[in-house]
Amino acid sequence: MIVKHVHDVIGTEYEVEAATWSSRRMLLRKDGVGFSLHDTxxxxxxxxxxxxKNHIEAVYCISGAGELEVxxxxxxxxxxxxxxYVLNGHEKHRLICHEDLRVICVFNPPCTGTEVHDESGAYPLGEPDAYPSRVEHQPQILERVDPVVYNRSIQQDVIDEAQLHSYEQDGYLFMEQFFSEEEVAELRAELKHIWEVSATEGRPEVIREPDSEExxxxxxxxxxSEVFKKLSMHERLTAIVRQILGSEVYVHQSRINFKPGFTGKEFYWHxxxxxxxxxxxMPRMRxxxxxxxLEDNYFFNGPLMVIPGSHRHFIACVGRTPDQHYKESLRKQQYGVPDHASMSWLVEKYGIAAPTGKAGSILLFDCNLMHGSSSNISPLPRSNVFMVYNSIDNKLVEPFSGQRPRPGYIAARE
Structure with missing residues (x-):
């Protein structure tokens, strides 16, 4: 359900003024209902x-007086x-106002919210959402329209052409013991420090298990952390990232996931x-x-599992996102979770892999690769640090859910 009041729009970018009209855009494309509604x-x-010429418009007058000339x-x-009146033939028309004329306008396709008329009198169509999700009542499997590798010309000496091709085909690249034992020791010491400090902190950056305070x-x-800041700028690592994404990059998100022995919980497929x-x-898959x-990863201590090749398909999920969903989803995700039928189709087509190796190994994987991990019921802990890199040419826009952006510690907007 969507409930709004006109006061929610007044004074925002969606209250648009022009020489002959003012319009308050109440429903927009990002609301995912298939049309937009304007109080004009x-x-x-x-x-x-x-x-x-790009839209069909229906107009209902609620006050004032004027004339429509076709x-x-x-x-x-x-x-x-x-x-x-409904302009279902894309008719050229004039609206002559004898008094202030208040009308409710419905547009299909929906408007984005800031349109004004161009010199022909039309609204621009705007670029459609290439990957709509959580807007339909049934899940869908959409084909990817973006590249996986944005620069195939080898411009670094860390990975070769065969490894780049493997990443493109499978959506991931596993590299054993990428970091030295000395580097791992420094990272592990910092991880232990963060774990100990976070145990008693109430900062929003610290996420706890859904059924405990762990x-x-x-x-x-x-x-x-200066240690992890240095890690995020590691020359060999960022060289690979720039090769794949074909541009300069920035850290979209970073985090440590802890999976202590016996009690470490799962991360569901997503x-x-x-x-x-x-x-x-995030506009596109770049x-x-x-x-x-930072610990040895075995098949039995809850390693990351991936579906090779799944990055070629986008699973559009169902269920409108609740406000401030991140406060719960980081503990246990309920929206944006793929349905069982789509997951079964992916696994039947591509199978499941679980790249495992010694501490210091890295797994690079595409932003759209389906992945998850099971609980750790072994005695051996499994802790990993994640660095998420985004192309500077793929900077974040307004969330496609139509809601407020999540905090910067989850999704950097600078």
Whole structure:
């Protein structure tokens, strides 16, 4: 359900003023209902020429008086309270206002919210959402329209052409013991320090397990720790990232995921991009994650599992996102979770892999790769640090859910 009041729009960018009209855009494309609805006042004594060649518009008058002139018919229709007209033939028309004319306008396709008429009298169509999710009643499997590798010309000496091709095909690249024992020791010491400090902290960056106060994750570690800040800028690592994404990059998100022995909980199957797109406004699939093992990862202590090749398909999920969903989803995700039928289709088509290795190994994986991990019921802990890199040409816009952006410690907007 969507409930709004006009006061929620007044004074925002969605209250748009023009020479002959003012419009308060109440429902927009990002609301995901298939049309937009505008509360518009046409100013007394004005004539506005319009031609909605990209849209069908329905107009219902609730106050005032004026006339609708259809240009090609040379015919006028009175517009008074109770009048409805629909421009279902994309007619060129003039609206002549004798008094302030207040009308409710419905547009299909929906508007984004800030449109004004161009010189022909039309609204621009705007770029459609390439990956709509949480807007339909049934899940959908959409084909990816973005590249996986943005630069195939090898411009670094860390990975070769075969490894780049493997990443493109499978959506991930596993590299054993990428970091030295000395580097791992420094990272592990910092991880232990963050774990101990976070145990008693109430900062929002510290995420706890859904059924206990045990630390599950700590976000923004590259911002708050000099050790992890240095890690985020590691030359060999960022060289690979720039190769794959084909541009300069920035850290979209960083976090440590803790999985202590016996009690470490699962992370259910998901595509990171689905959430980053819907809740953060990441426009396209031009980001990747690097998971760095700070403990040995075995098949039995809850390693990250991936579905190779799943990055070629976008699973559009169901269920409108609740406000401030992140406060619960970081503990246990309920929205943006793929349905069982789609997951079964992916696994039947591609199978499941669980890249495991010694501490210091890294797993680079595409933002749309389906992945998850099971609980750790072994005695051996499994802790990984994640660095998420986004292209500077893919900076965040307004969330496609239509809600407020999540905090910067989850999704950096600078």
């Amino acid at each position: 006042t046409m100013k007394a004594g004005t004539v506005t020429e319009m031609w909605y 240009v090609e018919e040379n015919k006028k229709h009175p517009v008074v309270p109770g009048t409805l 630390v599950r994750s700590v976000f923004a570690v590259h911002r708050d 595509s990171d991009f689905e959430t980053w797109h819907v809740e953060d406004g 980001a990747l994650s690097c998971s760095i093992a």
